[in-house]
Amino acid sequence: MERSLLDTKLKFCGNASYEDYQAVLESAADYVGLIFANSRREVKPETAGSWFNELGKGCKKLVGVFVNPTLGEIERVLKAVPLDVIQLHGSESPEFAGKVKDRFSLQVWKAIHHSDRSIEQMKNYESIVDGYVVDNRTKDKWGGTGKRFDWQQIPFYLEEAEVQQVPLFIAGGIKPENIERLMAFHPYGIDLSSGIETNGRKDIYKMKRIIERMKKNGDTSTG
Numbered sequence: 001m002e003r004s005l006l007d008t009k010l011k012f013c014g015n016a017s018y019e020d021y022q023a024v025l026e027s028a029a030d031y032v033g034l035i036f037a038n039s040r041r042e043v044k045p046e047t048a049g050s051w052f053n054e055l056g057k058g059c060k061k062l063v064g065v066f067v068n069p070t071l072g073e074i075e076r077v078l079k080a081v082p083l084d085v086i087q088l089h090g091s092e093s094p095e096f097a098g099k100v101k102d103r104f105s106l107q108v109w110k111a112i113h114h115s116d117r118s119i120e121q122m123k124n125y126e127s128i129v130d131g132y133v134v135d136n137r138t139k140d141k142w143g144g145t146g147k148r149f150d151w152q153q154i155p156f157y158l159e160e161a162e163v164q165q166v167p168l169f170i171a172g173g174i175k176p177e178n179i180e181r182l183m184a185f186h187p188y189g190i191d192l193s194s195g196i197e198t199n200g201r202k203d204i205y206k207m208k209r210i211i212e213r214m215k216k217n218g219d220t221s222t223g
């Protein structure tokens with residue numbers, strides 16, 4: 001696994017403006033997340049493409065987040081934005097995830113929404129997807145809820161990811177106030193959107209606080 005400034009991989013997601021995108025590029029995050037799904041954070045492919053054309057992506061990887069897309073919708077995004085990772089955040093089947101993998105030859109991550117059946121669900125995607133994001137969902141939102149799931153269950157997810165030999169990110173309700181508690185579980189990666197926002201916009205002070213607290217709690221590098 002490649003190294004980064006932080007030992008725990010960091011994804012800042014839901015960048016909905018040029019300023020958000022620029023702020024994340026300037027941060028220590030490894031992954032820049034863009035939402036191509038129905039959300040207040042949704043960005044049009046051409047808009048994200050224009051940010052990329054102007055600012056590039058530095059040494060970050062671009063993750064496109066989709067909810068039950070068609071292959072054609074993903075293709076349209078890829079024409080405008082050179083994504084590194086396709087994150088499927090809805091109820092996409094293992095068969096569909098396999099088709100996405102075959103068609104685009106990019107990393108495919110599957111979001112697993114925490115429930116008492118979610119470890120079983122993960123097993124269905126073994127050898128198909130390249131990684132997981134475990135998130136919380138609400139009645140009307142597939143992600144970006146700002147709410148966390150029961151973190152006592154994290155070790156079970158990490159164990160299954162270890163069996164499958166793929167990375168696993170924890171998402172949902174992570175914020176500066178609880179990041180230290182999360183780091184105690186030693187996740188491979190963390191993925192945040194709501195917790196680094198103030199009044200719906202990305203907040204560089206919250207981003208900095210997250211990174212400082214990650215370093216203080218388990219990240220040994222000095223970068």
Ligand SMILES: O=C(O)c1ccccc1N[C@@H]1O[C@H](COP(=O)(O)O)[C@@H](O)[C@H]1O
Binds near residue numbers: 040133143171174191
């Ligand atoms: O962020 C969104 O608006 C979103 C919409 C639809 C699907 C996924 C979405 N975001 C994902 O949710 C988590 C972040 O959650 P939180 O806001 O920190 O609680 C992350 O995986 C995003 O990719």
